[in-house]
Amino acid sequence: MxxxxxxxxxxxxxxxxxxxxxxxxxxxxxxxxxxxxxxxxxxxxxxxxxxxxxxxxxxxxxxxxxxxxxxxxxxxxxxxxxxxxxxxxxxxxxxxxxxxxxxxxxxxxxxxxxxxxxxxxxxxxxxxxxxxxxxxxxxxxxxxxFDKRFDISIRKMYDKIKAGDLGELRMIKLVARELPAWINADYLKSSGGIVVDSAIHELDLICWLSGERPESAVCFGHAKNPMFKECNDVECAMIMLKFPSGLVGYIENVRGVPYGYDQRFEVLGEKGMLCIENPSTTHLQLWNEDGRLLDTIEQNGLPRYYEAYRMEKQHFIDVINGQASCEVLPDEVIFNSKLTQYCTKSLRTGTIVNIP
Structure with a gap:
């Protein structure tokens, strides 16, 4: 039975x-x-x-x-x-x-x-x-x-941090830059701004990787492109976060670079550093008298995180099949939503915002 x-x-x-x-x-x-x-x-x-x-x-x-x-x-x-x-x-x-x-x-x-x-x-x-x-x-x-949590390199970085390989964390630096090609005025007007639309991923990652929530935030940005100015948004933003342990978080987000989808992550601890660099589109390299030339990096986020999207969906399927518990927790998402608002407030006012 x-x-x-x-x-x-x-x-x-x-x-x-x-x-x-x-x-x-x-x-x-x-x-x-x-x-x-x-x-x-x-x-x-x-x-x-x-x-x-x-x-x-x-x-x-x-x-x-x-x-x-x-x-x-x-x-x-x-x-x-x-x-x-x-x-x-x-x-x-x-x-x-x-x-x-x-x-x-x-x-x-x-x-x-x-x-x-x-x-x-x-x-x-x-x-x-x-x-x-x-x-x-x-x-x-x-x-x-939050697809980046399911990227194999970022997941391994998370596992090593939790295993204590770095010891006490000192600084986390996340860089996210992308081409401007697909962004238009209609999109910008409904996106909620650069922090909510784009930096939200890095804000999620920095809290998830550190296992902490920041106590203060400051955000600065600027818009050189008239389209961004007209939409009351910025194309380049920098966020700094201070955590209760003393950890400092740094996020750089740029919507409009000419060379590709630039995603680099560093975590510095007392025992060493973990870093993730941009993968090339192929493994081809040219070696000559000028040095070593690598192939281009990915040009947008879809190929870069293609497998992460797949693993994210598989996790959802496992959850609704009762074979796993959802790893993206409600309180994490709710706090992240609040954090985007604190950072946006700092961007608009140019002040440090304390986080309750």
Whole structure:
């Protein structure tokens, strides 16, 4: 009897989960690509505004998705009423129409669906907290998309820090620069600003790696590009964080460099340093009288973190199958949401902000 019960639970966990994706833009396509390769899920709904449906149908044909339903964002409640649907990935803009991202999160949780939501869930920390409270009340998973935690190099850095290989930490330096090609004024106006839109990943990493929360923050930035000025945003920002242990955190975020997707991370401790450099697009090297020439670095974040996105999705699948506990904790996401607001306040006022 016990053996049969255990077997039936395992078989239930092995059943394919039915998943819908809301927002088939840049990141939604990446998630779709990973999900269709999984033997553990069926993609049953793709949801976006009408003008995107042509592209979506091409993706449906490309991946051979015979039973998927392509519907408008206005029909999302129809999808959520489907009792066979297990989970939803929400990849729409924060201020999407006709529903904000956080509203979609709440709709899905209230309908009894697990939710994976790209960052940020909302610009208002209190709304983020409401979403997690709703997930708790309905006993459903709400996982926020912090993909860099699942990068193999960053994960190994985290493991070595926790194993004590560096001893007491002294400084963490995270550099994140990218090409400006895909950023436009419409995006900037709805993004919430450079801290919420971009530096949020590094703020999450620095707290996760250190195991601490900062007690003060200061952020400076500037905009040389007129488009950023017109949108009341900056293209270059620097954040410094002071932690209770004495650890100092430094984050540099630039949206607009000419040479590629530059992501470098350093953690300095009393026993040594861990660092992650930019991987080249190939292993090719040219050696001659001028020295050694490496191939170019990746030009955007999708190839750089492609495997991290896949592992992030696999973790979500494991969680909703009851095979793992969600590693991206509610209190971490809620605090990170508050931290982005403190850093944004510092950027706007030019002052050091104490963090309660």
């Amino acid at each position: 016990v053996i049969w019960s255990h077997l039936s639970c395992n078989l239930k966990a092995m059943e394919r989960k039915n998943i819908g994706i809301i927002g088939i833009g840049r990141i939604g396509e990446v998630h779709l690509c990973h999900l269709v390769q999984s033997a553990q899920v069926n993609v049953t709904y793709l949801v976006d505004i009408e003008p995107v449906h042509g592209k979506i149908r091409n993706l449906v044909k490309q991946y051979g998705l015979q039973n998927v339903k392509v519907i408008n964002t206005e029909e999302v409640t129809h999808m959520l009423s489907d009792k066979l649907l297990d989970a939803v990935l929400i990849c729409s803009p924060v201020f999407g129409k006709p529903h904000k991202k956080s509203e979609l999160v709440k709709f899905a949780l209230q309908a009894g669906k697990h939710v994976f939501c790209e960052k940020p869930v909302d610009l208002d920390p209190s709304v983020v907290e409401e979403c997690y409270k709703l997930a708790e009340d309905h006993r459903k998973t709400l996982q926020c998309g």
